[in-house]
Amino acid sequence: MARKNPLKALIQSIGLWLCACAAAIGAAPGPDDIEIPVLPYLSTEHLLNLNEPLRRHLQETLKRPVRVVTSADYRSFSADVAQGDYLLVINAAHMARLAELDSGYQSILQTINPLYALVIVRAEDPVNELADLRGARIVTPDPLALITLMGHRMLKEAGLTPSTDVQMPTADTHNNALKLLLGDDAIRAAVVSNRAYTTLDEGTRARLRILADGADLAGIPSLVYQTGPGHDDADRAFLSREILHFANETAAGHAMMQTLGHGGLREVVEADRETIDPFLPATREVLATP
Template sequence: MRALLMFLTSLVLGLSPAVHAAGERPLTLGVVPYLSARAIVQLYRPLEDQLERNLQRPVRLVTAPDYFTFLDKTAKREYDLIATSPAFGRLAQLDTGYVPLLRPVNSLEVLLVTLSDSRIQELPQLRGQTVATTDALATLTLAGQRGLKDKGLVPGRDVTVRPTNSHANSLAAMQRGDAVAAITSATALKQLGQAAGAPVRVLAQLGVTTPLLYLVSPALSNGEVETLRRTMMEFANGTDAGRKFVNELGHGGLAPVSPKDMASLDPLVSDLRAQLESTR
């Protein structure tokens, strides 16, 4: 079943409106699976189309069934261009040689939310309760757990953090009563829209990070890297379609990534490595 899911996910996302030139290898754009495959197609198809037009090269939009598989495929350099979670991006740079390309202009607030009619009003009421999150490896989860600890709630001791595989599932877990709160973001809630179900309210801000990072494989030439950087920045910041694309993602535009941006993610990468080690 898992193998079938992976095949279907790649097949659906790989259906491009452009006709691929015979024998030409597509540029593979891999997007971390923070939303459903359908939602990722809707959000990132404009970028795929723009890259195909500007590069005059087929582009294949893909994701993975879960965070671990996406991380593994990144480590194997199966993606030419990745739109990935910040901790994954820094890990890919350090361990696999991926080159930082761009970051969103806007930062991302890591939020702890509960249902609007929940009895939970203050953080101490979470003691002994379950908090839902997307994936144990997601940067939102890593940053959220750090935020909980900073506020006196140690995950695994004072509160249980339970992965649900998606933001939608986390909200559904609250509605079922399987969790009293969820780690998410305003951007994720906006992207879910009506799928979010019952209304939620914010209990606390748990941290701030960049929403996403774009990096390119070390297999690409310097010329290809700079062409991608220029093409994506011109699209995102200089065209109506591009501005709509980044606004729907909550990115507010795209900007170069600085070494300081990348180094600031090292604490989260340490947490990520520890989480990966614990699952072996």
């Protein structure tokens, strides 16, 4: 539905993301606050810290309090997005595509550098290939995470049936999966994203080793920025210009993109949707599981 004042609508609507920030610091969101939801692929503290430069930029630009919010897990996040009409949501590629098809959202921007799965083991582990993990416990992020779906595919290609040949416990986030690997000898490996791995400090990375990667799968973005169905083209154009300017043309944006390993942002094109569509059946299957 088109609105008479797209900028005003933008300011009033930029929603879920920053609500999490308010919750984190114990402040009650005000009626004019901008809230933007961000996928809970890392801990809330990590998400708030990593997205703080963009939060601050949007707050200065829009002249409104901006808050980052997230959900308890991927399933809750998917439901929260579907039930809302947010001007800006930072989503996983496969869940963003479902939000387009099922809830009328439109994806406007995505990260430049691709997303792929890594199978990580402890540095001292002598294992040489995925097939050698038969009988092991391999921890993954949330069952709905695209990286978890990618990890399952990698194991199948190595001749291992997930949950049969290997046990597949889950953690709620990528960094928690790595913490379990480092802190629990019963866990032999972890499946995480290349982007999450880049955010680790050097000391932590020194304790780990990449056993296998899915870098052959090209074209899947780490994150997708999208807008809700109640926002018109003027809103989307304004938001796209502002976020692209921040990410690709400002020092703070460049630093944020480098820290996240995103390589900047670009506009979404139709070919991007076609690349992610093969993952949708598995995504719907997980969502349909009680």
